[in-house]
Amino acid sequence: MLRLALASLAGTAIEFYDFFVYGTAAALVLGPLFFPHFSALAGTLAAFATFGVGFVARPLGSAVFGHVGDRYGRRPVLLASLLLTGLATVAVGFLPTYATLGVTAPLLLVLLRFLQGLGLGGEWGGAVLLTAEHAPEGRRGLWASFPQAGPAVGFLLANGMMLGLSATLSEDRFAAWGWRVPFWAAGVLALAGLWLRRSVEETPQFRELAEEGRRAEAPLAEVVRGHWRLLLLTGGCLAVGYALFYAVTTWSLAYATERLKVDRTVALACIMVAVAIKGAATPVVAVLGDRYGRRPLCLAGCAASALWMFPMVALLRTAEPLLMTVGFVGALLAMVTMFAVVGAYLPELYAPRIRCTGAAVGYNLGGVLGGALTPIAATALAEGSGPPWGVAAYLSGIALLSLACFALLPETNPRSVRAEAGAAEAAAPA
Template identity: 45%
Template sequence: MTNPVETADRRSLRRAFVASLSGTTLEYYDFAAYSVAAATLFGKLFFPSGDDLAGTMAAFSTYAVGYLSRPLGGFVFGRLGDVLGRKQVLVLTLLLTGIATFLIGLLPTHAMIGGYAAVLLVILRFAQGVGVGGEWGGAVLLSSEFGDPRRRGFWASAAQIGPPAGNLLANGVLALLALVLSTAQFESWGWRVAFLLSGVLVLFGLWLRMKLEETPVFKKIAERGEQPKAPVTEVFRNEPRALLAGVLIRICPDVLYSLFTVFVLTYLTTELDMPASAGLAVVMIGSAFQLFLIPASGALSDRINRRTMYLVGTIAAAIWPFVFFPMISGGSFIVIALGMVIALGIHAMLYGPQAALLTEQFSPRLRYTGSSLAYTLAGVVGGAVAPLVFTALLAGFGTWVAVAIYLAATAVLTTIGLLLARNPDADEFAVYESSESAAVSR
């Protein structure tokens, strides 16, 4: 006979998984649409200078703003998530990112209002980053705190599927628009459609999140009155090693993702003279494989040591660019697509277990704040500056080798983070088992 409590718990868990996945997909659709536009279009529309390199660098600078503002989101929304609860904060972050992206679609360009266009773009990009900075930690906890901590790698990976899913959706929409419209139409108004579509997607995400209950873990903390009064201060004072480990283990995957989803678009068009549509296509192919590889990697990390698996992925990330760039020098679309699938497969090996690994570094009552801060601070020194550094290294040295060495250096930092990190707390498993037994007895 099916236990009604168990059935309700499973239903809540599935609902949380879908809400976490869909919410981060929508937010990263917003973020990815900007990333693609920055690499291929915004330099011309918002930062015209007559110098393509300067325009691209300026566009990537606004890309970086979205990362630089993430810590603010981590501070503000991370604190609220540990004090007020996960659900309410996740509604706010979704609204903030979605509205900012929608407004980007309405922005006048440099040709219309001059330099003010760039200023407005930077402000909206900043707001995007704040929303995403507060989103990730809550989305991870939303799915993982409803389930068995022994399967946290899989359940927490729901939020991790969001970036490739959003990237796939954004690239697909922009590629379709570029295909059906002339170049003049796409540059004039077609690109705006991808940003305006965000308004519809946000309404769907809000509908899902409003139907959710608060997570069982936060309910228990609230019942005991154990919410932290100053979670940010407590994290820095009581859990500094966890914070440092969390930041370092995030850096290499962030830089790897920036290399193979943002910078590679510029490299293919400028160095190999390939059309932008080809670059978008290979990123979409790699992202499609990640939709399955990320949860599979998360599930695998529940069966083997998460830190060991992460170390193997980090070593592979350091090596692969030295293979990838020589193999694509001939400009073969099939070879480039294969290289991209492997590159983003390596990223999936890191990104799948990353959410569980990161949240496990912090105590449950500080988990939203701690994981949000680690996630966002790593983005500042990792993903924020990576496209700028890659572009500058390629321009300065004239070879991809400098780019590959830079990624390898970040792999060293992530390895140090793994040495500082800890394995899951066995006490959490005991608590889950006791609560599960109590639910069955009722």
């Protein structure tokens, strides 16, 4: 299990590295380089719009790779998705800017971002099912949390490289070529990930489905036709996690550096501390999910998110590094209270024959609702000289929406389900 979990964690970290390095570049340099005739605000909005394209592509990628995972196995998904995302990321690093290609440059940027999202949309389902379907029942949440820690590791890799380059290069050199280096490094990381995953075994549950001839012929159609309500609910549930993460890591970075004039290196360091704490907390929260249930933690995380948004914005507005970090840590701990357990929760909601498609599409629908729009909406709502309370209200509203969706889902942790069944039986009249 440890070898499988580490292979899953490594691949997920590499793919999210590819995805996050684009988000950081969008917040720092892509606007002036690819949209030079826009105002500073419009250029940032345009860069965030290309950032959002990746989220739009993710449900499509989860449908395509989910079909592969449910028909041909979880293992092929792990290899193909990593290769696609890695190639697209490296290509961004070699892409000429508007000054060289004109309008073709931003169009190619959008295309490559779309391919990144397509690959990442397939990664999550394959990586989570690799661990969840191998794991023993009582530790499924713990082992399925390894891929959930991958985004934190990927973010730290991406931004650690950006931070180092930003601190050592002049503004001109960073804009000329420094921002490209993390994209080029994605090629080396992708090769390392493929090497780690080369000997991964197929999951026992898929092998059983294949041997018994019970694989779904058209998994997406089966999910949409028979489980559309569950699909929409899971997308709504996860919207707040995406919204919080990208509000902290993408919008806050742009707002702090452009509006509050916080040094770019300082702002990145504050965010990285918060993400590191989030990553360290992930397995701890997952163990609690195995013990006390998935759904109670998800409800608690949504409630905490709704309550923390106004304090987070107030702390960000101070432009004091320590206070900004406290605000970011609070938001990401609320987020991880949900996301640490969804690696086990979502697959448990779907039958094995459609699990790769259903869980992945639901997960990535949440990305469209919460991740694609948040940097754009928050940037627009923060326009003006006053505190961006509109951003706090927007994020609190998404948290309440997710809370309502989680309230409509059942508990899936086998231990909690058996305990509830036993309590109901004991309470029933003789």
